[in-house]
Amino acid sequence: MPGPLIECVPNFSEGRDRARFEAIRDAIATAPGVMLLKSEMDPDHHRSVITFAGSPAAVFEAAFRGVRTASELIDLTTHAGAHPRIGAADVVPFVPVEGMTLEDCAALAHRFGAKVWNELRIPVYFYEAAARHPDRVQLENVRRGGFETPQCAPDLGGPELHPRAGACIVGARKFLIAYNINLATADVEIARKIAKRIRASSGGMPHVKALGLHLKSRNLAQVSMNLTDYEQTPLHAVFERVREEAAALGVSIAGSEIIGLLPMKAVEQAAAHFLAIENFDSGQILENRLRTWTSAY
Amino acid sequence: MPGPLIECVPNFSEGRDRARFEAIRDAIATAPGVMLLKSEMDPDHHRSVITFAGSPAAVFEAAFRGVRTASELIDLTTHAGAHPRIGAADVVPFVPVEGMTLEDCAALAHRFGAKVWNELRIPVYFYEAAARHPDRVQLENVRRGGFETPQCAPDLGGPELHPRAGACIVGARKFLIAYNINLATADVEIARKIAKRIRASSGGMPHVKALGLHLKSRNLAQVSMNLTDYEQTPLHAVFERVREEAAALGVSIAGSEIIGLLPMKAVEQAAAHFLAIENFDSGQILENRLRTWTSAY
Numbered sequence: 001m002p003g004p005l006i007e008c009v010p011n012f013s014e015g016r017d018r019a020r021f022e023a024i025r026d027a028i029a030t031a032p033g034v035m036l037l038k039s040e041m042d043p044d045h046h047r048s049v050i051t052f053a054g055s056p057a058a059v060f061e062a063a064f065r066g067v068r069t070a071s072e073l074i075d076l077t078t079h080a081g082a083h084p085r086i087g088a089a090d091v092v093p094f095v096p097v098e099g100m101t102l103e104d105c106a107a108l109a110h111r112f113g114a115k116v117w118n119e120l121r122i123p124v125y126f127y128e129a130a131a132r133h134p135d136r137v138q139l140e141n142v143r144r145g146g147f148e149t150p151q152c153a154p155d156l157g158g159p160e161l162h163p164r165a166g167a168c169i170v171g172a173r174k175f176l177i178a179y180n181i182n183l184a185t186a187d188v189e190i191a192r193k194i195a196k197r198i199r200a201s202s203g204g205m206p207h208v209k210a211l212g213l214h215l216k217s218r219n220l221a222q223v224s225m226n227l228t229d230y231e232q233t234p235l236h237a238v239f240e241r242v243r244e245e246a247a248a249l250g251v252s253i254a255g256s257e258i259i260g261l262l263p264m265k266a267v268e269q270a271a272a273h274f275l276a277i278e279n280f281d282s283g284q285i286l287e288n289r290l291r292t293w294t295s296a297y
Numbered sequence: 298m299p300g301p302l303i304e305c306v307p308n309f310s311e312g313r314d315r316a317r318f319e320a321i322r323d324a325i326a327t328a329p330g331v332m333l334l335k336s337e338m339d340p341d342h343h344r345s346v347i348t349f350a351g352s353p354a355a356v357f358e359a360a361f362r363g364v365r366t367a368s369e370l371i372d373l374t375t376h377a378g379a380h381p382r383i384g385a386a387d388v389v390p391f392v393p394v395e396g397m398t399l400e401d402c403a404a405l406a407h408r409f410g411a412k413v414w415n416e417l418r419i420p421v422y423f424y425e426a427a428a429r430h431p432d433r434v435q436l437e438n439v440r441r442g443g444f445e446t447p448q449c450a451p452d453l454g455g456p457e458l459h460p461r462a463g464a465c466i467v468g469a470r471k472f473l474i475a476y477n478i479n480l481a482t483a484d485v486e487i488a489r490k491i492a493k494r495i496r497a498s499s500g501g502m503p504h505v506k507a508l509g510l511h512l513k514s515r516n517l518a519q520v521s522m523n524l525t526d527y528e529q530t531p532l533h534a535v536f537e538r539v540r541e542e543a544a545a546l547g548v549s550i551a552g553s554e555i556i557g558l559l560p561m562k563a564v565e566q567a568a569a570h571f572l573a574i575e576n577f578d579s580g581q582i583l584e585n586r587l588r589t590w591t592s593a594y
Contacts, residue, residue, distance in 0.1 A: 053587055097583060239572050255575040261583040271564040274571035275536050278552040286558040290350055
């Protein structure tokens with residue numbers, strides 16, 4: 001495939017009015033060269049999430065169209081939702097996929113923020129890998145106080161937020177894998193115990209968020225996870241750890257599921273690990289070899 | 298990636314004269330749109346193998362250039378090698394990679410054979426998935442008697458073979474994975490026992506050829522395998538079976554290696570199996586999703 005690829009997963013503060021949601025989604029999807037991967041609206045959170053990918057230039061343009069349309073349609077002074085928010089286009093993260101580093105995406109985020117402020121007069125915060133202050137790496141810190149009572153001045157523009165559209169939090173982060181492991185038990189307490197043992201926040205595995213849930217439809221307990229850096233803490237390491245913890249509690253694994261998409265590299269890592277392949281290299285995969293060549297040809 | 302892809306792995310009866318080998322290789326590699334993946338000459342067998350890939354049309358043209366050049370440069374009446382052979386361009390298998398079935402490749406093989414006979418007056422046999430007679434599926438049967446005393450009449454042309462270039466055996470086969478598993482022992486007898494238990498020819502796993510070897514450089518015993526249909530007998534099934542057989546003999550696995558290339562699908566199968574992913578689908582891999590879209594766009 002020719003050229004670098006990135007993904008963008010903006011969150012908008014509209015989850016109830018379908019016409020507005022579709023207008024924002026269509027503003028993004030009709031940008032040339034962009035592939036819409038997923039779009040969801042959540043009435044409880046009064047929020048929507050739109051996932052798309054393409055070349056950095058195409059994604060940049062599509063994201064800008066989304067932010068512009070959202071700022072025209074959403075008025076935060078009349079907004080009430082359960083989810084914390086500071087902007088109409090609340091959070092815009094750029095995610096490297098192929099041929100781009102996290103740093104490249106952070107640089108793109110900075111250019112994107114400048115355009116949002118210069119052309120739309122919406123103040124901008126930078127977070128995660130694009131943060132300009134160490135205490136703004138965490139999204140929660142930036143958003144504290146929300147639209148009504150922001151706790152810190154924007155990185156670009158401000159100090160007053162835009163009267164209706166608020167601010168826009170722009171950043172770069174790694175690809176997030178949503179991964180669930182189903183246990184061969186209906187006992188949700190076992191899933192909760194395992195989740196607690198493996199999640200980063202209680203001293204478990206780095207870059208792992210985990211919850212124990214009960215799946216009513218299948219009467220199974222599930223360890224539901226987000227892996228926020230699969231290169232550091234791979235899918236297969238999480239799987240093996242959950243299997244060990246479950247075995248220690250006398251339970252086996254019924255199966256697992258990937259929610260949404262996962263990068264090829266995570267699949268390659270898992271295969272190389274379990275097959276114990278020495279010196280595995282992506283270039284040993286025929287399609288990868290051909291792809292490199294097709295791009296160069 | 299746009300359009301279907303195939304691979305071709307012709308065997309030529311020249312493994313000693315580097316100038317001839319390079320002339321054949323270059324005739325193939327300079328065909329437009331073809332990627333040379335590997336080329337090897339073997340003086341003992343007096344034989345060379347050239348692996349390349351591309352669109353069906355590009356591979357067809359490149360393979361024809363290779364056969365034509367080989368038939369101009371190689372004279373079998375003066376040839377002496379350990380390996381059985383019936384032609385200058387001895388065997389030409391077409392292998393589906395992406396967007397082509399084995400049947401598509403067999404049809405391509407039939408068109409290719411017709412061109413070889415019509416334009417070069419070299420008689421043609423068809424083998425494996427392109428065989429026109431059930432007893433010609435196996436290459437050994439077709440090649441029995443060799444250039445000097447062929448045991449059956451060609452499928453196209455003949456009955457006399459070409460006076461210097463002999464015949465050309467054209468076919469279609471599945472992708473072959475060369476996979477070795479190293480044992481944590483230097484005892485080659487253990488590798489031989491395992492090889493015997495798992496190979497198809499002694500009633501083991503279908504589509505598996507296996508030998509036990511001793512790796513001098515590392516003082517390790519190795520089970521060296523060819524998997525001739527990885528969709529029917531996947532890499533992960535072979536790995537697990539070898540692990541079980543080794544464990545039964547009190548030995549563990551030191552590691553494994555892929556020789557040459559393997560198809561993405563084999564990697565996906567292995568990851569989905571070991572991670573116990575329910576309803577795994579190639580479309581869940583971000584790059585695959587994007588690729589489909591890039592081709593369509």
